[in-house]
Amino acid sequence: MKQRLLIVEPSELIIEGLKSILEGQIRFKVLEPEMNADQLAKRVLASRPDIVLINPTLPVDFAKLQGEHHLALVALVYQYVEREALKNFDAVVDIRDSRAVIIETLAQASPGEADAGKGSYELTKRETAVLIQLAQGKTNKEIADALNVSVHTVISHRKNITHKTGIKSVAGLTVYAMLNNLIDESSLL
């Protein structure tokens, strides 16, 4: 399944650059870009994107957007942005990133990645990162801060981890992480 990608960006230059990078990528379907952030809520309802790539300094309520829709939010940054401003994002693309890094970052952030057929029961890098933090006894909030994503995103990753492994409790996931050599014995209390 192709991931529907919506670019929200006022600069035509950046839009065209991104389109050219993503052109021919079978993993994404690039939707008609939105240049006006005011229209975002309407556009999300109408085009149902899986991924929204957006400048985090635009006047948008990102927490609300992510709370109400099942989508991955990826920040598109031109310059240094306060960590705090990135907390609701699942991933960050810097315009100075290479073509390969941009594509990989978007692919990793895709919410549908879990269902992408082959190897679908393997944990993604993000899920593994969440699992490791969980096993170290971190709370959802602490994990969100450490990984620079929203609590909502952490919860969504936890659901996927449980769906894939069949293990619900943190204690059980800790045993799982250890058996899979994801955590070191010494990192446990």
Added chain:
Amino acid sequence: MKNNAKSRLFAGESRLSDLIVAHPSLLPLPARLGIHLGFGDRSIAEVCEDNGVDTGFFLLISNVYTFNNYIPSTATILGTDMTGLVPYLEKSHRYYVDKRLPHIERHLDAIASNLRGRIGHVFIGFFKEYKQEVVDHFLHEERDVFPHIRALMAGQQDTTYSIGEFLQTHSDIEGKLDDLLNIVFKYLPPQVDDDNVMDVVDDILRLSEDLKKHTFIEEKIMVPLVRHLEKAILS
């Protein structure tokens, strides 16, 4: 349809042995109700009478254990002699804590001894933590809930506890068994000898099913009964 479903339920005239042969998961039930094995070819009603167990109560529990969709109506619950309920639940607790969990633990100990480093320790630690949760869960019921029911059944007003509190705090005790199951047969490194793993998977599955029914009996039979008794005593 309703009649059909009902006619499938067991009746007192059935041979107890037929019941158990048809539904082996019922095997631990007689002991919990104070009936020893070796009842020969006698009917359920006969065996119950010999052992001072109410046939209606025996059938109610057996039917719940056997038919997943069967939820007894309040009329059925109130029309059944429920004096055996609390002793039954207490015996079930003892069976889980004194027999099944230690049995599973022995298998897990054997498995853990083959795991390298501290992994075995963490693995067993997970089970011990679960076991303690189950023990605490039962202890709460035995200390707070069961005396409340006994008092109500004896016709005494007991305002120190209300069954509403029970439902609010009644937690699921089977969930972690599913976690254990997944860990044991999917994620443990391949063992030299799979027998222990297969045995313990079998044991965990059976205990998990048993605990689900136990929770069901508490929530769908015990709770409506106590609600009724609480109201009846007040009026």
